[in-house]
Amino acid sequence: MQSTAVELHTNNKTIGSLLLEAGKIRAEDADRIIKAQKQYDLKFGDAAVLLGLITQEDIRHIVSQQFDFHCLSREDNTVDKSVIAAFQSFGYDVDTLRGLRSQLSLRWFTGHKLLVIAPVIGKTGASYIAANLAVLFSQLGQKTLLIDADMRQPRQSKLFKLKNKAGLSDLLADRAGLEVIETHSKLTNLSLMSSGTIPPNPIELLGQSKIKNILSELQAHYDVILLDTPAILEHCDAQTLSAICHGTMLVAKRHSTRVSAIEKAKQKVLVAGAYPVGVVLNEFK
Numbered sequence: 001m002q003s004t005a006v007e008l009h010t011n012n013k014t015i016g017s018l019l020l021e022a023g024k025i026r027a028e029d030a031d032r033i034i035k036a037q038k039q040y041d042l043k044f045g046d047a048a049v050l051l052g053l054i055t056q057e058d059i060r061h062i063v064s065q066q067f068d069f070h071c072l073s074r075e076d077n078t079v080d081k082s083v084i085a086a087f088q089s090f091g092y093d094v095d096t097l098r099g100l101r102s103q104l105s106l107r108w109f110t111g112h113k114l115l116v117i118a119p120v121i122g123k124t125g126a127s128y129i130a131a132n133l134a135v136l137f138s139q140l141g142q143k144t145l146l147i148d149a150d151m152r153q154p155r156q157s158k159l160f161k162l163k164n165k166a167g168l169s170d171l172l173a174d175r176a177g178l179e180v181i182e183t184h185s186k187l188t189n190l191s192l193m194s195s196g197t198i199p200p201n202p203i204e205l206l207g208q209s210k211i212k213n214i215l216s217e218l219q220a221h222y223d224v225i226l227l228d229t230p231a232i233l234e235h236c237d238a239q240t241l242s243a244i245c246h247g248t249m250l251v252a253k254r255h256s257t258r259v260s261a262i263e264k265a266k267q268k269v270l271v272a273g274a275y276p277v278g279v280v281l282n283e284f285k
Contacts, residue, residue: 015045018062022073024054060090078186080159082128085135086187100129100280101136104249108277113219114245115277116149118238119231119252120265125282126251127155130228138190142223145181147193149227149241151202154195156228160184167196171214172205178217191222206240215244232265242274254281 016033019025025033025048037047045059057074072079072086079086088094108115117133119126127150134146148156151169156162162182170176176196184190199205218225227245229238242248248269252262262279269276 015043015059015062019045019048019054019058022058022062024048024058024062029053060088072186076186078161078184080161083131083135083159085132085139094132097129097132097136101133101140103278104133105140108247109224112247113223114215114225114227114247116227116229116238116241116245116248116274118229118242118248118250118265120250120257120261120279121233121253122231124231124251124253124257126231127159127228129251129280129282130226131156131159134190134192134224134226135187137224137226138187141189143189143191143221144224144226145191145193145218145222147225147227148195149206149229149237151195151199151205151237152230152235154198156192157194160192162192162194164194165197167194169196169199169202169205171196172208172210173199178214203236203240206237211241212244232268233261239268239272242269243272245274247275247277248272249277250279251282252279254283 016025016030020027020030029048029051032051033044033048033053036042036051037044040047040050042050045054045062048054049056049059071089074081074087076087081087084091084094085097104115117126117130130146134144138144146156147168148154149168157167164180164182166176166180168180171178171180171193180196181191181193184192205211215225227241229241232238232248232250238248250262250265250269266276266279
């Protein structure tokens, strides 16, 4: 009994020690849990759940720490809860997003670092996809930068609750430098650039050669750079950035976006001289 208790304190990768550090159990609870563990032939975490000391959600969060997934606790308020990859290690939705990350890793990021994520039309949940993918790539240990390139109706500053009001537009207008990039305090390897001050002329800013030079410079510092843009059939922003990044992933809304619209969006990517990496059929609500 004593040797097991010591292990809980010395091995910082055991569930017991992580539960203690997180304040989910107290040191005096350990003996009760170990007794129930032996009596019912359970794992430590399952025994703690049986005794009502923790929940299954607590176990999932602790396991994510054991495997260095860097997930946040549900009580954390630094990221919007819709960015599920920041909070969940298991589940159908996050596993589906991981499958998308795997496809992109195999099909695009073997030889490229830049990717435009563009909705075909508005309200397809493309910003949600971009935010979750950014978190998932950072969890692989890849230095990831998410740029909110939607200077019309930006979303990432709200999803990640960014403090820096200056961003991409200010950078392009020579009103700020690369200090507009924020490193997330709790999600390792994740950096973010907000859209910045809403300009009257987004497409003119993107049409300058400066954006190309900035993205070229950033590639020296990051493994993955994702750009969240306005709808490609509604504005020229995504097409302009596609020409620079050479690859675009389109996001459509399942049972809503027409196939003809997806085809038109694909043609816009091709006209820009970029590669249509794929189409995500999102069930965003």
